[in-house]
Amino acid sequence: MSYLKIDNISKQYDEKNIALRQVGFALKKGEVVSVLGESGSGKSTLLRIIAGLEIQDEGRVYLEDEKILNPAEKLVAGYDEIKLIHQQYKLYLNSTVEENIGRPLLLYDKDYRRERVEEILQMLNLHAFRHKLPKQLSGGQQQKVAIGRALSIEPEVLLLDEPFSSLDTIQKRELIEELRHIFEDSDMTVIFVTHDLDDALLMSKKLFILKDGELVQKGAPRDIFRKPKNLYTAQLFSHLNPIPGNGEAFIRPSDVKIEKVDGRLEAEIISAQYLIHYTQLTVRLKDTDVIWKVEDQNRLYQKGDSIGLSFHEENIISFSPQ
CATH class of the missing domain: 2.40.50.140 (Nucleic acid-binding proteins)
Structure with a gap:
């Protein structure tokens, strides 16, 4: 039984801009997958629709068989159970690290809020920075705080939209490693969107390939590498040498x-x-x-x-x- 189901989602902004074409797949609870594709392939639009933040033209999203309502169907768009993290950190600039992480918990019991913030600080190795403001942090540390804020209310589904694109190689590698351990220890379902194959391979054991709004291939990286369905998918992994006398x-x-x-x-x-x-x-x-x-x-x-x-x-x- 699928936990998160994306059922034939289509989205078109205008006659020339078709973002998604009947994209569909299902994930088990706790599954971590990477959605890989070039800019303009529909990755970010897909995440916003899954999060209930954008209206699709066709199809539905289901979480545990319950429909995810889009902004036209719900008074306040979005769900606490599904958190979307962008490459822009959107932190509260005049709030400390611990205050930023605790923001989503303001309506919770004070003791629980304090305990949960401590857990997040420990989880992301942010204890030493708890009293610092965002401007005093590196890009990697700021992204950690943004992720910590999303994790604070223990979402069922985490959507990561190119979260490492502004980080240098060392920061990115360290953060991916930390997140992998967090996801392995939790039962959270994660969809990670990227245009970087190396990031996708480091983050998950399953890939979904988007091209011009279509889901062109999915599966284990090794299987896609050995049996790509088209030239685009094959070239994501490496250069291809044409065999003389055979153009295919x-x-x-x-x-x-x-x-x-x-x-x-x-x-x-x-x-x-x-x-x-x-x-x-x-x-x-x-x-x-x-x-x-x-x-x-x-x-x-x-x-x-x-x-x-x-x-x-x-x-x-x-x-x-x-």
Whole structure:
């Protein structure tokens, strides 16, 4: 039985701007998923509709079989059970960290409010900053406070809309790690929206791919990586090398093996770029204008070298170009 059900949601702003096209999926309680897509693919609109903050044209959202009402159906839009967190922190600038976190609890018992704020401070490692104002915090710390405020009333569903886009790499990595532990220890259902594949992979074990408002593929990252349904989905994960003579077949750079002697194909190295875990070689296939990317794990090759290339048939990705 599904806990959160998104049932064929469609949204169109005008004739040229179709945000969502019959998007539907269901999540179990406690499931954490990432929605991945480029800017304008409908990710943020989807979250606002799920949260009951925007009116959809078609479809419904259900939480435990109860309809989520949109702003046209509800006097006050939104639900305490569903919290949406944006990349903009929207903190109270003249309130301290603990005051910001406790804001949603003002109508609760004073003792409970104090206890819950302490729990959140501990959960997000914010104790040392409890008396500071937002302007005294880093971007990562401010985002933690925004998340803490959303968590304070113990929502059933947490929606994260590109929450790390303004953070540097170190801040982002640390915050994702903390959130993963929090979600693993809770029974909260989480939908994380991003355009960054690495963030999506770090946050969850299940991906939903949006393209031009359509849900084009969903599943485990490994399954999507190996069997993408279209060119767009395939290219989210890596560059694709076209196989000569077959315009519908490709091989990923990571699936190409470099041979010191003759391989299946011969190539000349055009350039070599150091990328931490490997050196990316750009090569031209012999007697063609076809350019490939190849990963060199041993860093033994340089510009101008001739190399042989081979790959296994089962790693070929084939589909009609989109």
